[in-house]
Amino acid sequence: MTQTVSRPGAGAQQVPLPLDVEAIRADFPILTRTVRDGKRLVYLDSGATSQKPRQVLDAERWFYENINAAPHRGAHQLAEEATGAYEEARAKIGAFIGAPENEIVFTRNTTEAINLVAYALSNARTAKEPEFRTYAVGQGDEIVVTEMEHHADLVPWQQLCERTGATLRWLGLTDDGRLDLSDLTTVVNERTKLVAVTQQSNILGTINPLGEIVARAHEVGALVLVDGAQSVPHQPVDVTELGADFLVFSGHKMLGPTGVGVLWGRYEVLDKLPPFLTGGSMIEVVRMEGSTFMPPPQRFEAGVPMTAQVIGLGAAVEYLQALGMDRVEEHEKALTGYALEKLAEIPGVTVIGPPDTVARGGAISFTVEGIHPHDVGQVLDDSGIAVRVGHHCAWPVVRRYGVPATTRATFYVHTGYDDIDALADGIREAQRFFGVVPAVSSESGAS
Amino acid sequence: MYQEIILDHYKNPHGRGLRDPFDAEVHHVNPTCGDEVTLRVKLDGDTVADVSYEGMGCSISQASVSAMYDLVVGKPVTDALETGEHFMTLMQAKGDPSVAEKLEDELEDAVAFAGVSKYPARIKCALMSWMALKDASARALSAQPTAMTGGSTR
Numbered sequence: 001m002t003q004t005v006s007r008p009g010a011g012a013q014q015v016p017l018p019l020d021v022e023a024i025r026a027d028f029p030i031l032t033r034t035v036r037d038g039k040r041l042v043y044l045d046s047g048a049t050s051q052k053p054r055q056v057l058d059a060e061r062w063f064y065e066n067i068n069a070a071p072h073r074g075a076h077q078l079a080e081e082a083t084g085a086y087e088e089a090r091a092k093i094g095a096f097i098g099a100p101e102n103e104i105v106f107t108r109n110t111t112e113a114i115n116l117v118a119y120a121l122s123n124a125r126t127a128k129e130p131e132f133r134t135y136a137v138g139q140g141d142e143i144v145v146t147e148m149e150h151h152a153d154l155v156p157w158q159q160l161c162e163r164t165g166a167t168l169r170w171l172g173l174t175d176d177g178r179l180d181l182s183d184l185t186t187v188v189n190e191r192t193k194l195v196a197v198t199q200q201s202n203i204l205g206t207i208n209p210l211g212e213i214v215a216r217a218h219e220v221g222a223l224v225l226v227d228g229a230q231s232v233p234h235q236p237v238d239v240t241e242l243g244a245d246f247l248v249f250s251g252h253k254m255l256g257p258t259g260v261g262v263l264w265g266r267y268e269v270l271d272k273l274p275p276f277l278t279g280g281s282m283i284e285v286v287r288m289e290g291s292t293f294m295p296p297p298q299r300f301e302a303g304v305p306m307t308a309q310v311i312g313l314g315a316a317v318e319y320l321q322a323l324g325m326d327r328v329e330e331h332e333k334a335l336t337g338y339a340l341e342k343l344a345e346i347p348g349v350t351v352i353g354p355p356d357t358v359a360r361g362g363a364i365s366f367t368v369e370g371i372h373p374h375d376v377g378q379v380l381d382d383s384g385i386a387v388r389v390g391h392h393c394a395w396p397v398v399r400r401y402g403v404p405a406t407t408r409a410t411f412y413v414h415t416g417y418d419d420i421d422a423l424a425d426g427i428r429e430a431q432r433f434f435g436v437v438p439a440v441s442s443e444s445g446a447s
Numbered sequence: 448m449y450q451e452i453i454l455d456h457y458k459n460p461h462g463r464g465l466r467d468p469f470d471a472e473v474h475h476v477n478p479t480c481g482d483e484v485t486l487r488v489k490l491d492g493d494t495v496a497d498v499s500y501e502g503m504g505c506s507i508s509q510a511s512v513s514a515m516y517d518l519v520v521g522k523p524v525t526d527a528l529e530t531g532e533h534f535m536t537l538m539q540a541k542g543d544p545s546v547a548e549k550l551e552d553e554l555e556d557a558v559a560f561a562g563v564s565k566y567p568a569r570i571k572c573a574l575m576s577w578m579a580l581k582d583a584s585a586r587a588l589s590a591q592p593t594a595m596t597g598g599s600t601r
Contacts, residue, residue: 191579374480374505374572378448388482398481404503405481434506 006328012341015334016325021416024372027053027319028414042422045387047202047230047363047410048388049252052316056255059315063308070304072281086307089314090297096317097247098238099264106310109261110229111152113248116263116300118156120273121194122163125180128290132274135223137193139165144188144195144222146171147400148204151393153196153227173400177204184216192222199231203408204391205336205354205363206233216245223269229253233331233412234361236325245269246350251309255413256316260309263300270296277302299317317378320331320413328413332362335411335420339364342424347437349427352401365392365406368427370436373407380407381431385422448562448569449506452514456556462516466499471586475579477571483491484576487593490582495519495527507560507569512556512576524584530554531577538568538574540564562589 025031028051035041043051050343070221071086073216091101124136131362137143143157147170161168169187172180179197188195195217200207217224225246231237232247233254239247246269265273272309273291279302284292293299320328337357343349347407348369354360368376377389388408391398398405409423431437465472469487476483482504489497498516502509515534519527533553540546544567551558563573 064589198554372503372505372509374482374507374569375449378505395481404483435456 005377011345012338014338017331017334017416018415019323019331021414024053024323027055029054029057031414033407034385035384037380042385042419044235044409044411044415044419044423045388046253046412046415047395047408049231049258050255050412051414052312053319054256055319056257056315060257060308060312063311068308071307072298073304082307085311086305089310091316092314093262093310094264096321097115097232098240100267100298102295103239103267103270103387104304105263105265105270105300106205106279107248107261107263107300108306109252110227110248110250110257111156111261113261113263114153114225114227114372116276117154117194117246117248117265117273118160119276122160123274125164126301127274129274131272134272135193135269137164137166140191141166141193142169142189142191143167144169144171144192144217146208147173147396148179148201148394149196149198149396150227150229151395152229153198153225153418154396157194157196159405165310167191171197173397176355177201177206177401178359179206179208181209181212184213186214187224188216188220190220192217192220194225195224196225196227198227198229199393200228200234200235200361200363201353201366201397202230202363202368203394203397203406205361205365206354207359207361208445209359210244217434218243230361230363233320233328239264250358251313251316254313255319256313257309259306260313262313265296267296270300273299275299275302279303281305294323331413332411332415333357335415336360336364338417339409339411339420339423342420346424346427346431352398352403352406354414354439362411363408364410365408365430367403367406368430368436371430371434373384375434376407376427376430379433380423380426383426383429385419385426387423448566450559450562452556452559453506453510456510456513458534460513460516461529462498462511462513462520463501464489464499465501466497469497469499470590471583473480473579473583473586475575475582477504477508479571480567482572482575484512484579486512486562486576486579486583486586488580490524490584492586493524495522495584500576500579502576504575505569505572507563508572508575511557511560511573512579514555514560515576515580518557519557519580524588528581528584531581534560534577537561538564538570 030051067081069082071083090104094101094104121137174180184418214224224244226244228247228249232249245266247264252258350367352365373389390405469489472487474485484502486500486508533550547561563569
């Protein structure tokens with residue numbers, strides 16, 4: 001590749017990267033800008049939101065310039081074309097995760113997709129249609145989450161329990177950043193109605209053993225919702241293999257636009273859920289006395305949808321498919337391995353999460369002894385390096401590991417070894433600035 | 448942004464630690480980043496007799512509470528809160544040096560935080576302790592309706 005070989009004596013190995021980083025970077029207009037007085041933008045915050053390639057931006061512009069109309073209403077040519085493009089994108093996005101199009105519901109983002117399910121389960125209690133009461137949650141029922149969930153996959157379930165009188169239970173974490181499944185069979189039991197679990201932790205990077213959890217949940221008749229916000233963008237995900245009942249993810253974390261997320265649900269489950277948001281588009285017949293609703297997915301898409309964003313997400317999916325999700329996963333695995341080695345060379349740096357690339361994605365959270373994560377982030381920012389600092393919307397995780405916050409670097413298709421070298425140099429610079437390491441230490445890590 | 452004065456306060460904080468007696472204790476957090484401060488106020492009549500605190504957070508948040516301690520202890524509550532308003536003005540200056548110049552006398556060491564106002568994400572870090580002081584002072588005053596008793600212990 002075009003990357004420079006690491007200096008002799010340095011421990012971190014640069015295996016050839018599966019993706020052509022330079023060619024990919026040329027697709028991302030934002031990567032040509034500079035930050036903080038002319039510095040190259042080193043964007044290591046894709047886990048928060050990804051940058052967008054020109055192909056995605058062009059698709060949105062194409063929609064507005066050529067066929068803009070409200071889909072699923074109106075009989076004019078533009079409305080037909082907009083409906084066609086919207087539904088074509090739905091099929092494309094479904095195929096990306098191995099799902100038929102009628103199981104794909106568009107939401108605003110992952111957060112809204114999870115709220116949709118949580119509210120459907122409480123709305124089920126009072127639904128007048130008996131079949132909509134199938135999955136009703138109430139007193140005596142239990143909802144299971146894990147201690148590593150993003151707030152988006154925790155707070156809606158806390159709230160569901162408060163609305164319905166159900167009990168929230170959770171699986172804890174081990175010291176090395178993995179789920180503690182030793183009490184899986186007691187936590188997930190006959191009272192469990194739903195298990196919500198992330199496929200890839202946004203803060204620890206951990207990839208969870210979903211097979212075991214799904215098997216246990218289905219054994220006791222519980223539904224399983226998988227938070228794929230950090231997995232669908234970074235690894236091949238096939239809902240048939242997953243075996244879960246719901247998968248949720250966000251467009252903006254996978255090269256797509258903001259404002260579009262996806263709820264995938266098994267059709268027979270979706271079909272028995274009452275709506276969350278109601279209004280136009282999702283009705284069958286409306287009378288003053290009451291209304292009936294469309295089958296899925298329309299039942300869950302009230303109002304004029306985010307058509308341009310859906311089409312943009314369709315373009316993002318095409319872009320990722322052209323790269324190949326297997327290669328995207330391999331690419332990030334190589335970067336993760338390199339980054340973990342580079343960070344291990346720096347005295348005082350501690351990674352919070354699995355220490356190697358086994359069952360691990362590219363979210364690397366770390367602390368630097370003697371320097372608060374905000375200050376690490378600030379010094380990195382002054383060098384043009386964008387990372388995330390704080391609790392990463394996973395406050396229970398930082399509390400579990402006894403740190404106030406972490407600094408987090410995340411990677412994507414345009415990330416190269418040069419970005420990780422810049423990160424490592426930036427951390428050493430922060431250590432020099434705050435005087436927490438001896439002056440000679442900048443070279444000592446390699447020995 | 449990281450002025451020498453800020454780093455000095457961060458490394459050697461003034462007045463740190465929780466002390467008795469006190470009239471009000473508050474706990475403030477910065478939910479976007481998890482910075483925390485527990486702050487106690489002891490009034491003597493309408494004077495701030497002591498501000499004691501424990502906290503964790505970045506250099507900006509921790510240095511800010513230390514600089515605040517120097518500015519408000521021994522002053523009338525109204526003056527302390529006015530100083531807080533000046534600090535707020537400094538944080539809204541978007542790096543304009545003329546604002547810092549005007550407030551130099553009122554803010555002393557705390558004027559070194561002027562650079563923070565250029566970084567919107569960090570302003571809350573610098574303001575957290577002042578918000579906590581405002582909250583604690585209000586509670587301390589309302590806990591002492593006669594305002595001149597002083598010396599209460601609990």
